[in-house]
Amino acid sequence: MKKSSLGALLVRLGGYALLALGGVLTVAPFYFMFVFATHQRSEIFGFPPPLWFGEHFWSNYQILLEKIPFWRAYWNNLYLAIMVTVTSLFFSSLAGFGFAMYEFRWRERLFGVVLATLLVPAILNLIPFYLLIYQIGWINTPKALWVPGMASAVGIFMMRQYIVSAIPKELLDAARIDGCSEFQIYRRIVLPLIRPALGTLGLITFIGSWNRFADVNVIMRTQETKTLPVVLRTLQGATDVEWGAIMAGTALLVAPLLLVFALAARQLMEGLTSGAVKS
DSSP states (O other), X not given: OOHHHHHHHHHHHHHHHHHHHHHHHHHHHHHHHHHHTTSOHHHHTSSSOOOSOOSOHHHHHHHHHHHSOHHHHHHHHHHHHHHHHHHHHHHHHHHHHHHHHOOOTTHHHHHHHHHHGGGSOGGGGHHHHHHHHHHTTOTTOTHHHHSTTSSOHHHHHHHHHXXXXXXXHHHHHHHHHTTOOHHHHIIIIIHHHTHHHHHXXXXXXXXXXXXXXXXXXXXXXXXXXXXXXXXXXXXXXXSOOOHHHHHXXXXXXXXXXXXXXXXXXXXXXXHHHTTSSOO
């Protein structure tokens, strides 16, 4: 075997080894989360720690039901994620359509302002956001969490870039000649053609909304209105922390996301890359 061929083989094997190591490091936290969800606290902190599933998942689940309003918080999670996702898809695609296909004064400047908001860390907006919600009387109400998220800068940018690359303006001109109104063009022509981007944005938005913690913890005051990540945090007291129950609740929280991501991973990658190059 030539030295060049041997070197290429070694490089390839090294790359595969690094990918395998990265995969193990990525999957390991999820694996141990599900394993610990089936063990008691004493077993979790034993030596060596458990490496396989135990028999105490249902007892941990019962602790969850006794100490927190688990399914109420789960519903709050689902409601928030659905409302943010649906409204964000509509308004972000509508704004992206406007920025992509219409010529109007200060269009580029307004789009630059939208992009500039991405430079501000989300944590810096928490105090102004709280003051605004307090002034309009929305403290401890679900709409305080999804109404401000009805359109995102990331969503507008993604929709605008995809529409520019995927939809020719001549198609819209033809629809206008046929008598379509501007909203009919958006609903009948644009939306069907941008489904890959909508699917990608929907998945990203749903996952982000499902895992929200900081703003929910600040805005929501009662256990009945908080989402599951915040409610699970209340189980971490100073003493006697039921880590098995926390792991069980976290596993039930994460399981739908893992399932959705596994089913939509291919569409996610296609949606992220399909509008990158304009043909």
